[in-house]
Amino acid sequence: MLDNQVPDRQVVEKLKEGITFKPTEAQLKEFAANGASATVVDALKNAPLKQSEGPKVKSPYKRAAQQTQGDPDAAFKEAEAVSEGYYGASVITHCCLETHGAVMAWDPKTNLIDAQVSTQNVSGIAGQMAQPLGIPASNIHMHQQHVGGGFGSKFGPDRWSFVAAELSKMAGGAPVKMMLDRRAELEVAGARPSAFAKVKVGVKKDGTITAWESSSWGTGGPGGGGAYPIPYVFDIPHQRKQHTAVATNTGPGRAWRAPSHPQAAAISMCALEDAAAKIGMDPYDFFVKNIDFTGPRKKNYLEELAIANDLMGWKQNWHQRGDKTAGPVKRGLGLSIHTWGGRGHASDCNFTIHPDGSVEIKMGTQDLGTGTRTAILMVAADALGIGIDQIKLLIGDSNYPVSGGSGGSTTIGGVSSSSRRGAINALNMLLAKIAPSLNAKPEELVSKGNKIYVSGDPSRSLTWQQACAKLGAMPITATGKNPDREHPPDLTNSGVAGVQMADVSVDTDTGIVRVNKMVAVQDCGLVINVKTAASQVYGALIMGISYALYEEKIMDPVSGRMLNPNMQFYRLAGYADVPELVVHMMTGPGYDERGVIGLGEPPVVSPGAAISNAVANAIGVRVPEIPLTPDRVIAALQKGVA
Amino acid sequence: MRQFEYTAPQSTQQAVGLLGQNWAQAQILAGGTDLLALMKDDIEPPKRVVNIKHIPGLAGIQYNATGGLRIGALTKLSEVADNADVRRNYPMIAFAFDEAASPQIRYMATAGGNLCQRPRCWYFRNGFGLLAMKDGKSMVADGDNRYHAIIGNSGAAKFVTPSTIAPALIAHNAKVRIVGPGGQREIELAKFFRTPQSETEREHDLKTNEIVTEIIVPPISGVKTAQYEVRQKQAFDWPLSLASVALSMDGNTVKQATIVLGAVAPVPWVSQEAAQALAGKPINERTADAAGQAAVSIAKPLSRNTYKVQLTRVAVKRAILQAAGGQS
Numbered sequence: 001m002l003d004n005q006v007p008d009r010q011v012v013e014k015l016k017e018g019i020t021f022k023p024t025e026a027q028l029k030e031f032a033a034n035g036a037s038a039t040v041v042d043a044l045k046n047a048p049l050k051q052s053e054g055p056k057v058k059s060p061y062k063r064a065a066q067q068t069q070g071d072p073d074a075a076f077k078e079a080e081a082v083s084e085g086y087y088g089a090s091v092i093t094h095c096c097l098e099t100h101g102a103v104m105a106w107d108p109k110t111n112l113i114d115a116q117v118s119t120q121n122v123s124g125i126a127g128q129m130a131q132p133l134g135i136p137a138s139n140i141h142m143h144q145q146h147v148g149g150g151f152g153s154k155f156g157p158d159r160w161s162f163v164a165a166e167l168s169k170m171a172g173g174a175p176v177k178m179m180l181d182r183r184a185e186l187e188v189a190g191a192r193p194s195a196f197a198k199v200k201v202g203v204k205k206d207g208t209i210t211a212w213e214s215s216s217w218g219t220g221g222p223g224g225g226g227a228y229p230i231p232y233v234f235d236i237p238h239q240r241k242q243h244t245a246v247a248t249n250t251g252p253g254r255a256w257r258a259p260s261h262p263q264a265a266a267i268s269m270c271a272l273e274d275a276a277a278k279i280g281m282d283p284y285d286f287f288v289k290n291i292d293f294t295g296p297r298k299k300n301y302l303e304e305l306a307i308a309n310d311l312m313g314w315k316q317n318w319h320q321r322g323d324k325t326a327g328p329v330k331r332g333l334g335l336s337i338h339t340w341g342g343r344g345h346a347s348d349c350n351f352t353i354h355p356d357g358s359v360e361i362k363m364g365t366q367d368l369g370t371g372t373r374t375a376i377l378m379v380a381a382d383a384l385g386i387g388i389d390q391i392k393l394l395i396g397d398s399n400y401p402v403s404g405g406s407g408g409s410t411t412i413g414g415v416s417s418s419s420r421r422g423a424i425n426a427l428n429m430l431l432a433k434i435a436p437s438l439n440a441k442p443e444e445l446v447s448k449g450n451k452i453y454v455s456g457d458p459s460r461s462l463t464w465q466q467a468c469a470k471l472g473a474m475p476i477t478a479t480g481k482n483p484d485r486e487h488p489p490d491l492t493n494s495g496v497a498g499v500q501m502a503d504v505s506v507d508t509d510t511g512i513v514r515v516n517k518m519v520a521v522q523d524c525g526l527v528i529n530v531k532t533a534a535s536q537v538y539g540a541l542i543m544g545i546s547y548a549l550y551e552e553k554i555m556d557p558v559s560g561r562m563l564n565p566n567m568q569f570y571r572l573a574g575y576a577d578v579p580e581l582v583v584h585m586m587t588g589p590g591y592d593e594r595g596v597i598g599l600g601e602p603p604v605v606s607p608g609a610a611i612s613n614a615v616a617n618a619i620g621v622r623v624p625e626i627p628l629t630p631d632r633v634i635a636a637l638q639k640g641v642a
Numbered sequence: 643m644r645q646f647e648y649t650a651p652q653s654t655q656q657a658v659g660l661l662g663q664n665w666a667q668a669q670i671l672a673g674g675t676d677l678l679a680l681m682k683d684d685i686e687p688p689k690r691v692v693n694i695k696h697i698p699g700l701a702g703i704q705y706n707a708t709g710g711l712r713i714g715a716l717t718k719l720s721e722v723a724d725n726a727d728v729r730r731n732y733p734m735i736a737f738a739f740d741e742a743a744s745p746q747i748r749y750m751a752t753a754g755g756n757l758c759q760r761p762r763c764w765y766f767r768n769g770f771g772l773l774a775m776k777d778g779k780s781m782v783a784d785g786d787n788r789y790h791a792i793i794g795n796s797g798a799a800k801f802v803t804p805s806t807i808a809p810a811l812i813a814h815n816a817k818v819r820i821v822g823p824g825g826q827r828e829i830e831l832a833k834f835f836r837t838p839q840s841e842t843e844r845e846h847d848l849k850t851n852e853i854v855t856e857i858i859v860p861p862i863s864g865v866k867t868a869q870y871e872v873r874q875k876q877a878f879d880w881p882l883s884l885a886s887v888a889l890s891m892d893g894n895t896v897k898q899a900t901i902v903l904g905a906v907a908p909v910p911w912v913s914q915e916a917a918q919a920l921a922g923k924p925i926n927e928r929t930a931d932a933a934g935q936a937a938v939s940i941a942k943p944l945s946r947n948t949y950k951v952q953l954t955r956v957a958v959k960r961a962i963l964q965a966a967g968g969q970s
Contacts (some may be wrong), residue, residue, distance in 0.1 A: 183683070509956040510872045511949065550874065556765075558776070558785040563764040568880065569789070576876035630874060630882060631788060631949040 008037050015043040018050030060247040062224050068240045075211035075238030079202030083275040088196035088625040089266040092551040093186045098148020100189040101179030104164040115142040120150040121405035123364035129157050142398040152255030153190030155405050186565035192256030193220030195228050195263035199271040207281050207289035212239040219246040220253025228260050232268035234293040258601035269336040269609035277321045300497035304521040311519045311582050312501040322620025328509040334613025335501045338605035342598030344413020344492035345404030347482045351426035354475045357468040359391045365403035365415050371532025376419045383423035385447030386464050409598025413492030414482050416596045422480020429476045434467045493595040498522040500606035504614040511630030515579045523586035525597035537583040537603040544607020546573045552627050643682050647690040654821045660692045661851035673751040676759040711859040715754025734867035738810035744878040754854040756807050763801035771841050773798040787944040794907035799837045808910045809886035809902035810869050816859045822852035835909035868964035872953045881905050885957040887965045896920045906954050913937040925966035934959035
């Protein structure tokens with residue numbers, strides 16, 4: 001019963017409405033052996049028989065309404081060349097190195113639960129557990145200091161947390177740890193839906209895109225899945241598209257880093273690159289030619305394309321489709337562009353300034369290993385005018401002020417905004433307290449370099465320690481919020497642009513693809529810490545190489561089981577597979593003043609498309625689906641369609 | 643993992659006594675890099691684990707020019723890969739050991755264990771049995787066989803041999819020494835591997851109460867060797883196909899060639915066709931490719947692994963060309 005979280009009484013009530021077959025004794029025994037409770041087995045035995053409502057086979061295909069913009073038929077007529085192709089991205093799994101799981105301790109005497117869930121959502125777990133467990137959310141204390149990967153798959157407590165909690169209660173409150181093994185992690189703990197599409201692109205000889213037509217499909221498991229934002233980034237004026245979601249009895253889809261975007265990029269950027277190849281145009285020039293279709297981030301794309309060109313040596317090294325040099329190993333270049341929102345989520349925090357000068361921040365956020373702690377401390381230290389080492393940061397605990405789940409690249413904008421406001425609020429309280437002793441108004445005071453001084457007269461000053469000592473016995477506390485519409489301006493923003501280029505070598509005899517170099521140029525508004533920001537991009541490139549070349553959830557047509565729920569056949573890039581990675585973060589005018597924008601998702605969008613385009617450029621034919629495995633590369637070469 | 647009895651015998655005699663009459667009764671633990679995974683995945687749950695690591699004399703490398711090379715079964719892969727005598731006299735063997743698995747695994751896994759490791763077939767590893775038969779039909783043939791055999795696959799066994807050191811050793815005419823209740827025996831490594839016909843058989847000649855104790859490689863001179871592995875990843879990845887080549891030369895022409903294929907058949911496949919194609923020929927792109935073609939002339943790919951035919955042809959060709967250009 002725990003496993004599907006449907007309480008026995010609900011099952012019993014449903015059974016009372018009748019069932020369409022009489023279960024045999026053997027079947028009843030089997031149900032019991034499989035964990036059905038006695039009341040359920042009894043209800044099953046006594047359930048009235050009812051007429052079957054007839055064969056109601058639900059179609060696994062769910063076709064969405066056709067979407068049309070402009071006049072695609074006329075635009076295709078106007079086109080001087082039409083490129084047609086098939087593209088796709090397979091289902092992949094999250095494959096978190098720390099698998100999903102939890103440690104639960106439910107003390108039956110106090111009815112308090114100490115919960116440690118591997119999660120991206122510290123503040124949001126208790127609320128999801130309360131009702132199913134029949135316990136007030138306020139009785140659940142959730143905490144977690146580190147998480148070994150989530151990528152969008154760890155927002156809920158999941159079935160295993162409930163099981164662990166129930167088992168703990170049965171064991172008198174002893175902590176129960178339940179972590180998925182590798183097989184379960186890959187089978188059930190989340191999958192990125194697949195996307196496939198037949199695409200037609202109309203272009204003029206000067207490179208102007210006139211029209212887009214696509215018929216796409218994909219599966220996100222039993223739920224089918226949603227449509228994809230295609231054509232991606234380029235809002236082609238005349239387009240017609242239709243998506244069909246396919247429901248399958250495979251593991252359920254879950255948000256995977258930049259949901260829908262990597263698939264949309266793999267379909268769109270490859271289709272557009274093929275269109276450029278059709279008219280013999282360098283895709284760099286082709287993208288620039290059509291840059292107006294990219295909308296408000298157009299200027300960013302142009303700046304980033306130019307920088308990526310320099311870092312990759314694109315213009316010096318790009319060649320027409322098909323490396324004409326001798327030997328089986330062919331080299332090529334590919335590019336892709338991407339976008340994402342990334343506005344900061346709701347986030348509250350508490351600031352405490354102690355009379356001894358120490359500072360404490362409490363926030364119910366989490367650090368996924370991306371540098372959230374570093375960023376919060378930098379923002380707070382900068383606002384308070386003191387060193388990072390004087391601040392104690394407490395996160396990862398549901399006892400702290402609520403902060404949003406780390407998904408959709410929303411964390412950095414949320415936590416930095418609330419930290420900034422909390423620090424300013426706390427500082428203002430401190431300045432109000434000490435202003436009389438400096439014979440100044442609070443607004444005349446500046447806090448910088450561990451000193452509080454009167455603006456324009458630095459000789460009238462107190463050290464941070466001296467200033468805090470004036471608080472007396474009691475510390476001061478202040479709160480910081482995001483969003484906080486009463487205190488403009490908004491410190492976070494939305495909408496980024498990114499450009500990536502890949503340089504690959506393909507062994508046309510074996511179909512093995514090696515990435516030689518990748519360039520990523522990325523903006524995310526105001527960068528708080530360049531090192532951890534760049535690290536996000538490095539990680540995304542490595543993850544991108546993995547899904548471009550290796551990752552695929554392979555389902556057995558005979559047994560319906562996942563065949564590769566292990567890290568031998570579910571390959572991830574190893575050190576030796578990671579090439580030279582060049583990351584350039586856009587900073588300075590035009591970027592800094594936009595405010596803080598999230599970065600987790602955007603850099604993982606383009607690698608698949610960029611690498612696929614580079615392979616097409618190298619070998620002269622399109623390998624339609626990622627991952628670009630040897631069998632697919634060889635099949636494409638043998639088919640030989642350019 | 644299921645409960646099991648743990649034993650740690652001090653001698654091969656004791657160990658043999660602890661082994662059972664069938665595989666489910668007892669399993670040998672050496673490096674443990676395969677057995678533990680099999681036990682955790684409930685693929686091979688033995689009632690008793692016989693840890694042979696405490697038996698003295700089963701590890702170590704001995705070499706002399708007249709006697710050849712002896713590798714104790716418990717010798718770690720890394721020790722063989724790093725051994726100066728092996729590197730100097732048997733560079734292909736050193737290469738094969740050095741390319742296997744990952745550094746961490748090479749420090750744990752043993753030479754004997756590598757030969758006895760179970761197939762990586764994903765039907766086997768998912769609990770469908772070594773031959774993965776369902777209602778008398780092969781799940782592999784009807785299912786996803788992209789990594790399965792293209793040669794020697796007409797019977798029930800369609801998995802591929804996983805060892806990447808065995809082809810190199812076989813190309814050097816290695817033997818293995820085996821100890822059982824009746825004493826000691828030696829068998830050519832090429833004959834050690836067998837294609838099982840039923841679910842109760844194994845993919846090697848070892849009886850349930852026998853232990854591999856030593857690998858014996860005869861002395862060589864004037865033989866050019868090379869192994870070529872086609873791998874998706876550059877490291878820590880089982881090859882999709884591999885070829886080990888040993889060439890005895892007569893001036894510029896091949897006197898005798900031994901060409902062993904890995905990852906393409908249920909056993910390391912000694913390709914007579916490739917050897918014949920090369921005999922008496924000089925080595926160049928054309929003859930090497932012809933040998934590759936000959937090697938796959940008998941290939942019968944399954945529904946999804948035709949690409950492996952080309953990979954194997956290329957692996958043979960490249961191994962031959964590398965051997966010709968390499969040390970003798």
